[in-house]
Amino acid sequence: MTQLIDKKIGADSASGNQQVKFYQTGTYTVGNRLLDENQRTVQASLDRSNALDSGHRACQGCGEAIGARYAIDAVMRATGNQMIACNATGCLEVFTTPYPETAWQMPWIHSLFGNAAAVATGVAAAMKVKGKKAVRVIAQGGDGGTTDIGFGCLSGMFDRNDDVLYICYNNQAYMNTGVQRSSATPPGARTATTMPVGPEPGNVFGQGKNVPLIAMAHGIDYVATASVHDLHDLERKVTKAMTFRGSRYIEIFVPCPLGWGSKPCDTIKLARMAAECGLWPMLEAEYGELTASYKMRKPAPVTGYLKLQRRFAHLFKPGQEERLAGMQALADKNIAKFQLLEKGEQA
Amino acid sequence: MFQVRIHGRGGQGAVSGAEMLSVAAFLEDKHAQAFPSFGSERMGAPVVAFCRIDNKEIRSREPVLEPDALLVQDPSLFNSVDVFAGLKRDGYLIINTTKTLEQLGIEEAASKLAPGRVWTVPATELAIQHVGRPSPNAGMIAALARACDGVLALDSVIAAIRKKFPGKVGEANVAAAQAAFDSAKATQSSQ
Amino acid sequence: MLKQMEGSVAVAEAVALARPEVICAYPITPQTHIVEGLGELVKAGKLQNCEYINVESEFAALSVGIGSSSAGARTYTATASQGILYMAEAVYNASGMGLPIVMTVGNRAIGAPINIWNDQTDSMSMRDAGWIQLFCETNQEAVDVHIQAFKIAETLNVPVMVCMDGFILTHAYERIDMPEQAQVDQFLPPFNPRQVLDPAHPVSMGAMVGPEAFTEVRYLAHHRQLQALEVIPKIAAEYNAIVGRDNGGLISTYQTEDAETLIISLGSVIGTIKDVIDDRRAGGEKIGCVAIRSFRPFPIAAIREACSKAKRVVVLEKCFAVGLGGMVASNVRMALATQPLPVYNVIAGLGGRPITQKSLHKLFDQAAADSLEGLHFLDLNHEIIERELERERLEGCSGAVAENILRGIGAVAASKV
Numbered sequence: 022m023t024q025l026i027d028k029k030i031g032a033d034s035a036s037g038n039q040q041v042k043f044y045q046t047g048t049y050t051v052g053n054r055l056l057d058e059n060q061r062t063v064q065a066s067l068d069r070s071n072a073l074d075s076g077h078r079a080c081q082g083c084g085e086a087i088g089a090r091y092a093i094d095a096v097m098r099a100t101g102n103q104m105i106a107c108n109a110t111g112c113l114e115v116f117t118t119p120y121p122e123t124a125w126q127m128p129w130i131h132s133l134f135g136n137a138a139a140v141a142t143g144v145a146a147a148m149k150v151k152g153k154k155a156v157r158v159i160a161q162g163g164d165g166g167t168t169d170i171g172f173g174c175l176s177g178m179f180d181r182n183d184d185v186l187y188i189c190y191n192n193q194a195y196m197n198t199g200v201q202r203s204s205a206t207p208p209g210a211r212t213a214t215t216m217p218v219g220p221e222p223g224n225v226f227g228q229g230k231n232v233p234l235i236a237m238a239h240g241i242d243y244v245a246t247a248s249v250h251d252l253h254d255l256e257r258k259v260t261k262a263m264t265f266r267g268s269r270y271i272e273i274f275v276p277c278p279l280g281w282g283s284k285p286c287d288t289i290k291l292a293r294m295a296a297e298c299g300l301w302p303m304l305e306a307e308y309g310e311l312t313a314s315y316k317m318r319k320p321a322p323v324t325g326y327l328k329l330q331r332r333f334a335h336l337f338k339p340g341q342e343e344r345l346a347g348m349q350a351l352a353d354k355n356i357a358k359f360q361l362l363e364k365g366e367q368a
Numbered sequence: 369m370f371q372v373r374i375h376g377r378g379g380q381g382a383v384s385g386a387e388m389l390s391v392a393a394f395l396e397d398k399h400a401q402a403f404p405s406f407g408s409e410r411m412g413a414p415v416v417a418f419c420r421i422d423n424k425e426i427r428s429r430e431p432v433l434e435p436d437a438l439l440v441q442d443p444s445l446f447n448s449v450d451v452f453a454g455l456k457r458d459g460y461l462i463i464n465t466t467k468t469l470e471q472l473g474i475e476e477a478a479s480k481l482a483p484g485r486v487w488t489v490p491a492t493e494l495a496i497q498h499v500g501r502p503s504p505n506a507g508m509i510a511a512l513a514r515a516c517d518g519v520l521a522l523d524s525v526i527a528a529i530r531k532k533f534p535g536k537v538g539e540a541n542v543a544a545a546q547a548a549f550d551s552a553k554a555t556q557s558s559q
Numbered sequence: 560m561l562k563q564m565e566g567s568v569a570v571a572e573a574v575a576l577a578r579p580e581v582i583c584a585y586p587i588t589p590q591t592h593i594v595e596g597l598g599e600l601v602k603a604g605k606l607q608n609c610e611y612i613n614v615e616s617e618f619a620a621l622s623v624g625i626g627s628s629s630a631g632a633r634t635y636t637a638t639a640s641q642g643i644l645y646m647a648e649a650v651y652n653a654s655g656m657g658l659p660i661v662m663t664v665g666n667r668a669i670g671a672p673i674n675i676w677n678d679q680t681d682s683m684s685m686r687d688a689g690w691i692q693l694f695c696e697t698n699q700e701a702v703d704v705h706i707q708a709f710k711i712a713e714t715l716n717v718p719v720m721v722c723m724d725g726f727i728l729t730h731a732y733e734r735i736d737m738p739e740q741a742q743v744d745q746f747l748p749p750f751n752p753r754q755v756l757d758p759a760h761p762v763s764m765g766a767m768v769g770p771e772a773f774t775e776v777r778y779l780a781h782h783r784q785l786q787a788l789e790v791i792p793k794i795a796a797e798y799n800a801i802v803g804r805d806n807g808g809l810i811s812t813y814q815t816e817d818a819e820t821l822i823i824s825l826g827s828v829i830g831t832i833k834d835v836i837d838d839r840r841a842g843g844e845k846i847g848c849v850a851i852r853s854f855r856p857f858p859i860a861a862i863r864e865a866c867s868k869a870k871r872v873v874v875l876e877k878c879f880a881v882g883l884g885g886m887v888a889s890n891v892r893m894a895l896a897t898q899p900l901p902v903y904n905v906i907a908g909l910g911g912r913p914i915t916q917k918s919l920h921k922l923f924d925q926a927a928a929d930s931l932e933g934l935h936f937l938d939l940n941h942e943i944i945e946r947e948l949e950r951e952r953l954e955g956c957s958g959a960v961a962e963n964i965l966r967g968i969g970a971v972a973a974s975k976v
Contacts, residue, residue, distance in 0.1 A: 131765030136622035143626025177615035427830035
């Protein structure tokens with residue numbers, strides 16, 4: 022369906038008013054440049070800081086590289102380039118800083134695997150004591166460094182309500198060391214330590230940690246989950262997070278083609294499918310209370326999402342029907358719990 | 369050098385008592401060292417605290433093995449701790465009690481000491497009376513000032529108490545200390 | 560100004576005089592009074608321009624310090640025993656990143672078995688982590704050395720651990736001459752790092768260094784520690800010039816000039832040793848002692864020089880490498896490798912066992928007669944040892960030795976309910 026839209030090109034245009042035909046009106050797909058400036062993404066701007074510059078060594082299709090670039094550029098814009106990042110050990114740290122090179126264009130420190138949150142606390146304290154109120158601090162790490170080994174320091178940071186935004190790039194396993202299970206690995210998934218063998222192949226059901234909910238339980242200023250398939254939403258959440266002055270936590274879903282056994286070109290698609298079937302709820306919360314969630318018109322069945330990843334291939338073998346149904350049940354539970362359906366819709 | 373060993377139970381302020389002795393000595397321009405020997409950290413457990421006083425720098429850090437003065441803040445310790453270990457014959461023994469040596473069952477140990485060296489003082493009763501708490505340490509160190517000739521002046525002890533406990537609590541402890549100084553008495557040893 | 564105060568509180572005051580900007584510590588016996596003292600000074604506004612952070616573990620404490628130091632803030636923390644082990648990863652990280660953090664270690668034994676009393680195993684466990692390690696004999700020394708530590712650390716960009724015996728020093732009341740703020744300000748300029756996290760000049764710190772450069776990085780760290788051998792005495796002299804006390808440097812010597820027997824040790828036991836030396840000198844014995852003040856870098860040349868005329872050396876240490884022997888003695892023997900004199904290794908004071916003058920006299924008698932074993936445990940209860948060894952020989956057993964000893968003496972009995 023087309024709709025003719027009048028668009029004034031500009032005062033110095035020779036042709037004056039011009040009628041422009043657009044298809045797919047009402048969406049963002051016509052391109053940022055025709056949107057109002059305040060609706061455009063950071064990524065669309067020539068002025069974007071490109072804080073995570075090209076030349077890093079990430080794999081083809083790495084979701085984390087995309088997510089980190091989106092997130093950090095958004096923080097840079099929100100802070101006028103006044104930020105410091107504290108990174109945990111992991112893929113992001115390894116592929117961005119192959120000594121003597123670095124892909125980071127802003128101040129960045131990597132200390133240890135489990136202490137990114139504590140290091141960030143220290144940097145924030147230094148900024149405070151030196152009166153540098155405008156300089157903001159973020160901590161970042163993968164799911165391993167956040168939900169497992171870094172959990173103590175993360176909780177401590179939340180307890181103190183330190184002025185730090187912690188960003189977790191969740192690809193659901195320890196990827197840099199060879200795809201081992203973390204407490205963020207979903208049930209059923211294959212990893213090197215949850216092999217698809219035996220009567221219950223892949224990761225067990227009934228385990229795992231939901232760190233966004235745990236962050237909410239700490240009552241911190243702002244918690245959100247985001248994903249690389251929705252750039253606008255991610256940037257909005259990061260920008261919003263930077264308006265708070267206490268502890269904030271954002272978890273970004275970042276598919277890993279190598280670890281998931283998916284095609285590098287499917288990264289964005291998989292992220293969208295995870296959100297659209299309910300396995301990756303997109304939430305926002307403030308001071309422990311849920312404030313918003315991504316509403317679907319009609320959730321897709323999980324199978325479409327799972328089928329595109331070799332890490333779930335064994336669930337489609339005979340005898341695994343119950344476990345496959347268990348995955349659907351998880352998605353249904355999320356949809357109900359976080360009210361992921363648009364009002365009036367039914368699953 | 370004058371060496372003091374204080375035996376008490378956790379909560380009775382034996383450690384503070386030793387510290388106050390060291391401050392009193394400092395106020396008299398002397399060198400002093402006070403330190404505790406910790407057992408388990410709980411109320412009621414036996415505690416030993418030490419204080420050394422000298423006119424020159426004190427370098428040794430060993431526990432006080434041969435005290436010149438032994439302060440016993442809790443007579444119930446006689447049954448469970450070798451309180452008298454190393455006490456010299458002309459050392460002083462100051463006991464927080466209203467009982468007699470016979471009643472305490474330490475006649476024999478006390479008889480080994482020179483005459484005029486064994487003193488008793490009702491430090492706990494005086495503390496309850498003046499401070500409202502059964503904390504005998506201020507009274508005990510005042511009794512030491514009384515019993516041990518020339519070691520510390522009562523005024524120094526009182527000044528040390530005021531430094532440790534400011535305000536009303538300090539004054540109450542000072543009152544208890546003064547009363548203890550006055551009512552401490554040397555027992556007659558049976559020798 | 561002269562004061563009579565608890566060692567921990569004196570250290571807190573001394574650290575405050577150094578104008579730290581971030582203090583972050585997790586409590587552990589026997590360091591608690593230090594961090595409590597500092598916390599109170601900050602909260603009362605007496606220590607200004609300082610952030611005091613309560614953390615959830617020692618690992619977090621030093622990690623926070625790594626962050627704040629990297630961002631240019633003068634940073635301090637304190638720990639002991641189990642705590643220094645819990646932060647071990649961060650200890651290596653701080654020195655590897657060249658961060659001038661100052662940390663007090665209230666020396667305490669390491670479990671199992673759990674033990675809260677003094678020995679020096681905790682600092683020794685981190686002796687190879689690349690930190691400078693300074694040991695203090697008295698609380699006065701502790702005050703002076705802590706202030707010097709900040710300058711040493713910031714001059715070299717190496718973190719410094721100031722080690723003081725737990726309980727014996729931390730909880731002892733003694734006379735302290737506290738420097739004035741003006742003196743410390745004159746001695747210690749503000750922290751001005753060469754590389755710092757700053758949006759105006761972005762850098763990436765902490766990259767992965769591969770085989771092509773790692774050795775060079777480690778060599779340069781070693782070189783810095785060797786430079787410290789010059790810097791530490793130099794800074795001690797600077798401090799002395801302003802404050803008027805010579806409490807610093809690599810070693811201190813007592814009655815060593817013509818000594819035939821030399822006792823080498825660290826920390827508070829040196830004081831007790833000095834009293835014993837005086838007694839023995841009065842009896843005509845030629846005996847002296849050397850206090851190692853800087854354990855890392857290890858003052859090889861200074862030790863060699865101090866022992867050059869001695870007939871025998873006794874290394875008395877409050878730590879022990881199970882399966883090898885003394886840690887300090889190994890280092891001393893390395894320094895004296897070219898000197899043909901006996902080095903006796905005495906292990907004393909483990910887990911807080913008091914070191915008495917009486918025992919030291921007996922020990923030095925044996926040393927003078929050269930009748931000491933190479934490795935000697937002071938005041939070891941041979942009866943318990945022999946009984947336990949005999950029982951093990953007959954029965955064999957596994958599990959915790961401490962509890963096994965109790966079995967041996969019949970102290971373990973099940974109650975029948």
